[in-house]
Amino acid sequence: MKETRKTIQKELVHEAVMVSCDHPTAEQIYDSIILKHPTISKATVYRNLNLLVEDGIILRVRVLGGPDHFDKTIRPHYHIQCRVCKRVDDIEVSPDLGIQTKIINAKGFEVDSYEIVFTGICPDCLEKNAAKSSEGAQVWN
Known part of the structure; x- marks a missing residue:
């Protein structure tokens, strides 16, 4: 640094x-x-x-x-992004440090860092969709 x-x-x-x-x-x-x-x-x-x-x-x-x-x-950690509203949150799981070894073994790269962002639908958007669904509409496709 x-x-x-x-x-x-x-x-x-x-x-x-x-x-x-x-x-x-x-x-x-x-x-x-x-x-x-x-x-x-x-x-x-x-x-x-x-x-x-x-x-x-x-x-x-x-x-x-x-x-x-x-x-x-x-500190090393993962993220999740809502595909509807684009909100980003932390995911509290232990990072899989074995990923680096697997990449080195599979492709020969020397890995110095990596980022993993999961995608899904956040609780707020799920709730909005449920409310809209009861009215016959949907928030996302």
Whole structure:
């Protein structure tokens, strides 16, 4: 982990991620900061998110079909994304560290990291769909 200089903007971005109860996107982080600090730019938020990820202070969670999310939990763990609302949550299971060995043995790669994001439908979307289904409609296809 390389040492980068601390700035007020970087601290604001870091704090916004740390106080979040979920896995916010860069846009959501920007929206939360701009309320108290209207002079901060989106470019500054994006740049500092990238620096925090590079420094190993936060995680970037790449998801299919949507923007990256950011996570304050940096220990190895998995994520699940709702395919309807795109919400991202942690999954509390022990990571399968044997995956690296299997990949090395199967393809000869030297694995230095990996990300696993499961997809499904979150409880809120399931509940909305159940309510809509009783009315004869569906939230998703």
